[in-house]
Amino acid sequence: MPKSMIKFAMMANEQINSVYSSDPKGPLSVSFEFFPPKTEAMAKNLWLAMKRLRPLQPSFVSVTYGAGGGTRQRTHDTVTRIQNEGGLTCAAHLTCVGASRSEVNRIAQKYWDAGVRHLVALRGDPPEGQEQFVKPEGGFEYSYQLVEYLHVRKELSIGVAGFPEGHIACTEGKEIDWQRLKGKVDCGADFVITQLFFDNADFFEFRDSLRSQGMSKPILAGIIPILSSRQIQRFTELCGSKLTPEIISTLEKLGDDDEAVSRFGIDYATRQCEDLIANGVEGVHFYTLNKSRATIEVVQNLGIST
Numbered sequence: 001m002p003k004s005m006i007k008f009a010m011m012a013n014e015q016i017n018s019v020y021s022s023d024p025k026g027p028l029s030v031s032f033e034f035f036p037p038k039t040e041a042m043a044k045n046l047w048l049a050m051k052r053l054r055p056l057q058p059s060f061v062s063v064t065y066g067a068g069g070g071t072r073q074r075t076h077d078t079v080t081r082i083q084n085e086g087g088l089t090c091a092a093h094l095t096c097v098g099a100s101r102s103e104v105n106r107i108a109q110k111y112w113d114a115g116v117r118h119l120v121a122l123r124g125d126p127p128e129g130q131e132q133f134v135k136p137e138g139g140f141e142y143s144y145q146l147v148e149y150l151h152v153r154k155e156l157s158i159g160v161a162g163f164p165e166g167h168i169a170c171t172e173g174k175e176i177d178w179q180r181l182k183g184k185v186d187c188g189a190d191f192v193i194t195q196l197f198f199d200n201a202d203f204f205e206f207r208d209s210l211r212s213q214g215m216s217k218p219i220l221a222g223i224i225p226i227l228s229s230r231q232i233q234r235f236t237e238l239c240g241s242k243l244t245p246e247i248i249s250t251l252e253k254l255g256d257d258d259e260a261v262s263r264f265g266i267d268y269a270t271r272q273c274e275d276l277i278a279n280g281v282e283g284v285h286f287y288t289l290n291k292s293r294a295t296i297e298v299v300q301n302l303g304i305s306t
Contacts (some may be wrong), residue, residue, distance in 0.1 A: 028304055029059040029220060029283030034082075034290050036063060036074035045290055046078070050086055052292040056299055058088065059283065062120055062159075062193070065093035072107070080114040091159060092116055095124025096146050100138035108150060120159040120193065121146045121184075144184045151188025160184045162192040162219065164206035168240030178206060182213045193285050194222040196235070198244050198268075200275050220283035221276050225294035226251075226265030228258045266294050270301040277302070 032053055037043040050061075063079045065071060079092040092111055094104065108119065123143040126133045135141040140149070143160065150158050162181050166174025181192065192210075197203055207219055226232045229251040236243055243251075247268065254260045273284055286295045 028277065028281070029218065030056065030299060030304065031058050031220065031283065031285045032061045032288050032295060033285060034061060034063050034078065034288060036071045036078040037290070038074070042290070047086075049288060049290050049292040050082065050088070053288070053295060054086065054088060056296065060089040060091050060118060062091040062285075063093060065095050065122070065124065076107070076110060076114075079111065079116055083114065083116050089118065090116060091118035091120050091157075093120045093122060094146070094150075095122045096136070096140040096143060097124035097126065097133070098136055098139075100136060101140070101149065102138070104139070104146065104149065108153070108156075112153075112156075117155070118157040118159070119150060120161070121150055121189070122161055144180070144187045147184050147187040147189050157190045158188060159191045159193055160189040162194045162206065162210075163240075164194055164197045164202040165241055174206075175209065178209050179213070182210060182215050185215050185217050189217065191218045191220060191283075193220045195239055195241060196222045196224045196287055197241050198247055198272070199242070200272060200279075203276065203281075204279065218282040220285040221273075221281050222285050222287060223269055223273060223298075224287040224289075225262075225269040225298055227262050227289065227291070227294060229254065229256065229261055232265075262294060266297045266301070269294070269298045273298060273302055277304070 034046060034050070037046045053061075061082060063075050063082065065075050075092060079090045082088055083090040094107060099107070111119065121143055123133060123140075123146075140146045147158055147160060150156055160181065163170075163174070163177055166177045170177040170180075185192065194203065194206070203221055210219065224232075224235070226247070232243070232247075232251075235241075250264055251261065254264065276284065286298070288295050
C-alpha cells in the first residue's frame with residue numbers, strides 16, 4: 001500500500017455507521033444534494049439554500065462532480081466549505097473520468113486532509129462532445145474498480161449510485177444492472193443512493209431484487225420535487241427515468257405555470273415519500289438543485305424528525 005494511503009488508517013468505523021444506519025427500525029436518513037456553483041451569484045444562492053436547509057439537520061449532504069470532471073476543483077471547494085464552515089457532514093462525488101489512480105489517490109487525500117470522510121464513487125459522464133466513456137490512462141474503466149480502490153481506506157464511507165429503472169446505458173436490462181450494483185457493494189460500498197424516480201413500484205422492485213441477492217446495505221431513495229415542466233422533461237430524458245401518467249397529464253394541463261407546477265411537485269413528492277416511508281425506506285435523498293423551498297416544504301409535510 002502506498003504510504004499516502006496509510007494516513008487513512010486512523011479512522012474508527014463507528015463514525016461511518018453513525019451516519020448511515022442499516023437498522024430498519026432506526027431513524028430515517030434525510031439527505032440533500034447540491035451542485036458546485038459556477039458564478040458568484042450562484043454561490044450566493046447555494047449558501048442561502050444551505051442556510052435554510054441546515055435546521056432540518058440532514059444526515060449528510062452531497063456535492064456533485066460535473067461531466068468529465070469539469071467541476072473537480074469547485075466540487076472540492078464547495079465540499080470543504082460545507083464540511084468546515086457549514087457544520088454539515090458532506091459526501092463528495094468522485095468519478096473515474098479523466099483521472100489516473102494516482103490522481104484519484106491525490107484527490108481522496110485532499111478530502112481526507114480537509115476532514116471529509118464520505119465519498120460517492122461513480123463512473124461519471126464523459127466530457128462534453130464525447131459520446132462514450134473512455135478509460136483514462138492509468139485509471140479506472142468501471143465504478144466497481146474505483147470502489148475497490150477507495151475501500152482500501154477502511155475508515156472511509158463509500159456510496160454508489162443505483163438505478164431503479166436500470167441504467168440508461170445498460171442494454172442488457174435492469175436485472176443485469178442491479179446485479180452489477182450488487183457487485184459494487186460487494187467491492188466495499190457502504191450505501192446506495194438511487195437515481196431520481198417517480199413510480200415507487202420501480203423502487204420497490206429494485207430494492208426487493210437487491211435484498212433477494214443478499215445486499216443489506218442502506219438504500220436511499222433519490223427524490224426530486226418537480227419545479228418546472230421543461231426542466232423535469234429534460235432531466236428525465238438525460239437520465240432515462242420515466243414520468244408517471246399522473247405527472248404527464250398534470251404537466252400538460254399546467255403548461256408553463258411554474259408556480260402551479262411547483263405546488264404540484266411538492267404535493268407529489270410528499271405523497272411519494274409518505275408511501276416510501278410507510279414501506280420501510282431507510283433514507284430519502286433530495287435533489288435540491290441548490291434551492292430550498294420545495295425540499296423544506298416536503299420535509300415539513302412529512303412531519304419527520306431528522
